[in-house]
Amino acid sequence: MNKKRAFPSPHEVPTVPGTEGWERMYPYFYTFTTEDKEMQEYENKMLWYYDGLHYPQPMYPFDLIWDEAWYVGLSQNNSRMFSVPAAMGIDHRIINGYIYIAPVAIDDPEVIEKRVAEYTKRAGYYFENWDSLYEKWKEKVNDVIKRVEEMDLSAPAKDLEDESSVFEGKGITSGFELYRNYKRLIEYGLEAWQYHFEFLNLSYASFVTLQDFCRKVFPGMTDATLTKMVGGVEVMLFKPDETLRELAKLAVKLGVADFFKKSAKFNKALSKLESSEKGREWIKFFKENQYPWFHMSTGTGWYHDHWTWYDRIEIPFGAIKNYIGMLEKGENIDRPVEEIIKTKEMLIKEYTELIDNEEDKATFEALLGITLKTYPYLEDHCFYIEHWFHGVFWSKMRELSKVFVEHDFFDDVEDIWYLNRFEIEEALYDLISSWATGVPARGQKYWRPEIKWRKDVLDKFRKFIPPPAVGATPERITEPFTIMLWGITSSSVDAWLDAGSVSPEDVSELKGFPASAGVVEGIARIIRSPEEINDLQEGEILVASTTSPSWTPVFNKIKAAVTDVGGIMSHAAIVCREYKLPAVVGTGFASSAIKSGQKIRVDGDTGMVYILSK
Amino acid sequence: MADKQNYVLWLEELPPGDAFAAGRKCSHLGEMRRAGLPVPPGFALTLDAYKKFLRDSGVEQDITDYLNKNKGRLEKDVGMFEEASTYIIKELILNKGMPLELQELIMDYYKKLNEQSSLENVPVAVRSSGPVSMPGQFDTFLNVRGEKDLMEKIIHVWASSFNARAMAYRLQRGMALESSPIGVAVLKMVNAKSSGVMFTLDPINGDRSRIFIEGSWGLGESLVSGQVTPDKYILDKVTLELSQKNICRKVMEMIYGPEGSIVSRDIEEERQNAPCLTPDEILELAKLGKRLEKHYGAPQDIEWAVDQNLPFPQNIFILQTRPETIWSKKTAKPVSQTKGSGAEIIARQLMQGIKLSQVKSSNDNIAPPV
Numbered sequence: 001m002n003k004k005r006a007f008p009s010p011h012e013v014p015t016v017p018g019t020e021g022w023e024r025m026y027p028y029f030y031t032f033t034t035e036d037k038e039m040q041e042y043e044n045k046m047l048w049y050y051d052g053l054h055y056p057q058p059m060y061p062f063d064l065i066w067d068e069a070w071y072v073g074l075s076q077n078n079s080r081m082f083s084v085p086a087a088m089g090i091d092h093r094i095i096n097g098y099i100y101i102a103p104v105a106i107d108d109p110e111v112i113e114k115r116v117a118e119y120t121k122r123a124g125y126y127f128e129n130w131d132s133l134y135e136k137w138k139e140k141v142n143d144v145i146k147r148v149e150e151m152d153l154s155a156p157a158k159d160l161e162d163e164s165s166v167f168e169g170k171g172i173t174s175g176f177e178l179y180r181n182y183k184r185l186i187e188y189g190l191e192a193w194q195y196h197f198e199f200l201n202l203s204y205a206s207f208v209t210l211q212d213f214c215r216k217v218f219p220g221m222t223d224a225t226l227t228k229m230v231g232g233v234e235v236m237l238f239k240p241d242e243t244l245r246e247l248a249k250l251a252v253k254l255g256v257a258d259f260f261k262k263s264a265k266f267n268k269a270l271s272k273l274e275s276s277e278k279g280r281e282w283i284k285f286f287k288e289n290q291y292p293w294f295h296m297s298t299g300t301g302w303y304h305d306h307w308t309w310y311d312r313i314e315i316p317f318g319a320i321k322n323y324i325g326m327l328e329k330g331e332n333i334d335r336p337v338e339e340i341i342k343t344k345e346m347l348i349k350e351y352t353e354l355i356d357n358e359e360d361k362a363t364f365e366a367l368l369g370i371t372l373k374t375y376p377y378l379e380d381h382c383f384y385i386e387h388w389f390h391g392v393f394w395s396k397m398r399e400l401s402k403v404f405v406e407h408d409f410f411d412d413v414e415d416i417w418y419l420n421r422f423e424i425e426e427a428l429y430d431l432i433s434s435w436a437t438g439v440p441a442r443g444q445k446y447w448r449p450e451i452k453w454r455k456d457v458l459d460k461f462r463k464f465i466p467p468p469a470v471g472a473t474p475e476r477i478t479e480p481f482t483i484m485l486w487g488i489t490s491s492s493v494d495a496w497l498d499a500g501s502v503s504p505e506d507v508s509e510l511k512g513f514p515a516s517a518g519v520v521e522g523i524a525r526i527i528r529s530p531e532e533i534n535d536l537q538e539g540e541i542l543v544a545s546t547t548s549p550s551w552t553p554v555f556n557k558i559k560a561a562v563t564d565v566g567g568i569m570s571h572a573a574i575v576c577r578e579y580k581l582p583a584v585v586g587t588g589f590a591s592s593a594i595k596s597g598q599k600i601r602v603d604g605d606t607g608m609v610y611i612l613s614k
Numbered sequence: 615m616a617d618k619q620n621y622v623l624w625l626e627e628l629p630p631g632d633a634f635a636a637g638r639k640c641s642h643l644g645e646m647r648r649a650g651l652p653v654p655p656g657f658a659l660t661l662d663a664y665k666k667f668l669r670d671s672g673v674e675q676d677i678t679d680y681l682n683k684n685k686g687r688l689e690k691d692v693g694m695f696e697e698a699s700t701y702i703i704k705e706l707i708l709n710k711g712m713p714l715e716l717q718e719l720i721m722d723y724y725k726k727l728n729e730q731s732s733l734e735n736v737p738v739a740v741r742s743s744g745p746v747s748m749p750g751q752f753d754t755f756l757n758v759r760g761e762k763d764l765m766e767k768i769i770h771v772w773a774s775s776f777n778a779r780a781m782a783y784r785l786q787r788g789m790a791l792e793s794s795p796i797g798v799a800v801l802k803m804v805n806a807k808s809s810g811v812m813f814t815l816d817p818i819n820g821d822r823s824r825i826f827i828e829g830s831w832g833l834g835e836s837l838v839s840g841q842v843t844p845d846k847y848i849l850d851k852v853t854l855e856l857s858q859k860n861i862c863r864k865v866m867e868m869i870y871g872p873e874g875s876i877v878s879r880d881i882e883e884e885r886q887n888a889p890c891l892t893p894d895e896i897l898e899l900a901k902l903g904k905r906l907e908k909h910y911g912a913p914q915d916i917e918w919a920v921d922q923n924l925p926f927p928q929n930i931f932i933l934q935t936r937p938e939t940i941w942s943k944k945t946a947k948p949v950s951q952t953k954g955s956g957a958e959i960i961a962r963q964l965m966q967g968i969k970l971s972q973v974k975s976s977n978d979n980i981a982p983p984v
Contacts, residue, residue, distance in 0.1 A: 085965040116961045124957030206956070209963040216949040218823035220816060225853055350852040354822045359948035366956040478964065517855050605857055 007497070010043050010470040013095050019457045022097065025061040026420060027068070030094040048093060048100035049469040049496070052565040053486055054302050056528075056545035058097025058461035061420035061454070062397070063303050065186070066390075067092060067099055068421075069193035074481060075104075077201045082126075083118035084201065086478035097461035100470060103479035126202050130373045137198060141384050144192050145292075148392050151181055151188075153399040155406055156435050175432035182400060182428055186421055189393055196385045203374040204481055210367040217360060218351070224517050224577055224604075229347040230368070231577075232376030233340055236383040238578070240296040240309070241552040243289055244316055245333050248323030250285055254278040257324045266317040292388050298533070300546070300571070301386035304417050305529075308391040318534060319553030326556070335578075379574060400428075407431050409443045410451065418454040419447070468496035468588060487513055487566065487586045495588050507593040507611070510584075512562070514607035515573035518582035521601045521612065522559045524594045541602060545591050547572040555579045560602040562590045562609050576604075584609050621663040622719045625656055625799070636660040637743025637797030642935075649909055651902065652931050655730060656738065656801035657723040661745065663716060664772055664795040670713035676706045677776075678792050688785070695778040707773040712765040720768070720800075721761060727802055735760040736802055737870060740767040742774060743797035751780050752796060756833075757803055757870050764800070771798050804931045805870070807922035808890035809834035810844055812899060813938055814851065814907040814914045820941035822913065824857075825849045825900045829890045831881055832867025834917060834933070842866060845890050849900045856896060861889045895920055898927050906935050913938040 010032045015022070023031045033039050059067070075089020088104040106112055126133060156175035165173065207230070214221050251257045256279050263269035273279030290310075298315055299306025309316045323333050348368065355361045401416035409427060410416065419427060427443045434441035473493055482488045495511060525540040527533055527547075536542060536554050542561045552575055555561075559581065561572045566585040576583035582604030584590075590609060594600060599613040620635075628644035629635050636658035646653045668674040680702065687694050712720070728736050737759050742752030753774035755767040774780070775796050784791055810829030815822050828844040842865065848858035863886050871877035891899070899918055906914045915938045921929040952962040 085961055087964070112965055116958070116965060119961040119964070120955065120958040123960065124955055127957050205960050205964055209960045212963055213949070219819050219821045220824045220848065220850065220857060222850065222855070222857065225850060225855075347852055351823065354851070356822070357948050359950050359953070363948075363950040363952075363959060367959060370956040370960070476966075478966070605855070 046102040060417040073197040098466040240293040295388040295391035301390040510587040512584040512587035516576035516583035639743035659798040661795035671710040699778040804919040806919040809919035
């Protein structure tokens, strides 16, 4: 049968009924246009794929901030900072609340040649000075986190300004300071994302190059093997989980494990611990060691409702209890660090030995040398930015939202996310104008109905299934992230086309990337939000649109993981390799094709997932 | 005069690295036995034993006389080789018996092999072992049992050094026509549940990081002769992870028949689509492949068998290994296209990106590729 294989035009995706006018929730430059004909033509020629890796949910207007941040951050590092030869940035749009992105290529060979020379010079400098620059990076990031942590976003003075503002000749008020601090908060957020990409493009580029080289020399080498070879040992992302294991071990050592086992909630356990000396010792250690690791998000950190462990203490508490149980069964809960190092050294030695000509050996060693330095950043940066920084940032935004609630703009602290960052600045100026003049703010009547409408729009968006891609495919993809993080290849594009032509119910097998080796069968459990994660039962197979390494504790329980989106560097892939669980990522639509309770087979060697029972 | 102990030796007793003691194959098997590799146990008849047979049986003189008489014709007429060969083998050699001294020695070793295997008349393979590489030139006999059969087959192997091909070969190279001593390996037969070949590289693309195993039920003959489509396994040589597995339908196998024959039989249905190796056996074979490659310093082409009676891992046997010749001979062409700093290599790679198959947006009204 001659199926028509094409993606829809970006301009023809129908608006969800009842959401007409949704575009105003987002910045104007995010919508596909039919008014600007030149732009429309450009948009039609590009491959826009749905970024489900980062955004399994439609965007809250405020949460779009991190998308705006990396729109610029990633792009400028390719295009302006390091001069990636054949790629500018990644363009962004939004359809029915879902983010679509398109890599922008450079075609002129002369331009590309010049950019090669610049890239060699610029990236070369970073590769050579990686360790010292990375130290500097950590200082910068720690500093921006500290600035946000210390930021005051409390309500302006209830009545008169404090006397000090007069007698110290300050000249500015608490109202203005609130406004200024909000603007700074946003600025710092965008600043953190500048750093996020300072090293990331380079890390990806070196990995992609090494990977391509290995595919030529060792056509059969798996990506899982490659990542084992270059993966970091002391990875920041694993520290939070390590902390929980330490806490479990301490509880057993101090003989207070029973307080945990017999308490359904953390608070109950805490009050029991308070009552004994050993218990207080545990609490002291807990308080001293939870920062910054409990900033770990229960999701990816990309959305405001991806609460941190501080916000959702029952999640780390459950994990500690689980570890205590394992310890009491005599199991070893430590990461097999020695084994990881041994494997890594063995892989490097043996693969190097297998290359039988000097030229390739030199190339391999040069690329491996760089990637060994750069790769740990790929794993580390997530904790600094997406977890720690975002965690602090979301909590500061909630402080600000309380002020809006106090000033009768919103009914609920969680309403703030329905305004975008530009609108919040406007509303805040409205608020301090009202505070200054004593006249009720216009926003009190303006925002409530708008927020109500927006909530309804987002509900409708959630029921919309975004097409995997719109537009057309370019001849080549030259943007390193597009290849590595989203795993865009000819076959994934094909899979998307197929996904559009069959209904999920008719599917009995799915193809994805073999991200972590091994084959298992088991019962599937679909997890759609971090809140559902505790539903997972021992020995089930986790199926999700995407996963977060903050779910790490549950990886002790599961047999395998399957995701809709992601390449071999996606979080599920990294964690599964670490825990030696089979994983298939980037299946396109496993979480809609598979139902909880179905028996499935996950083949992490070939990248296939089979639905065994209907 | 050589010490009588040098006519027959256990494989592992052969002098290391000396192909002129009992030929290349025996030397090779001896080396593997000494290295602790699971080669079937067995003994070797040395080149001296060959000489002793020719001398003591008087056949040496007969051959020299015959050749002297016919030398002129042999040098002129290639067709004459067949006639000469047949005459020498049939009329001069095969009607001679094994000299008593050799017979006693051989029986001594064969009895010990029987004792080791706790079997009476243990089936053995009687294989030729020339001192220079002439693959396939001489005869080999499988499933040989008992004294009479064994003596006969050894003499057959010796006689095969006078086959037409071997004689033509000697003439071409200016070697003496009347004698070219070869050794004989007498190896305990593996009563194979399954058998096959293994390459310590991927024969499809030369990937040195792979191990490639093919196997089928029964003795190796069916695989070599291409009568069945074998199961195929590919492993990562470094991590030993199984990366590919193709189980094929196997309808026939070769097994031992009565009185030293090898016969084919149909495979019952439940075994047809079953894998011929267990995961443990696959892993053990791959580890052996890795060891062999390391031992010989080059990718290997290996024949293996899994015994049906012995427990794992004693059931795994290497029957033969030789250097892989197809990919190893090719001069490895570097894949590196850029010399220079790591950053430059990366820059060049980033230029290329990855190619996509073309799909147009649906409103371009161009027929999409199917």
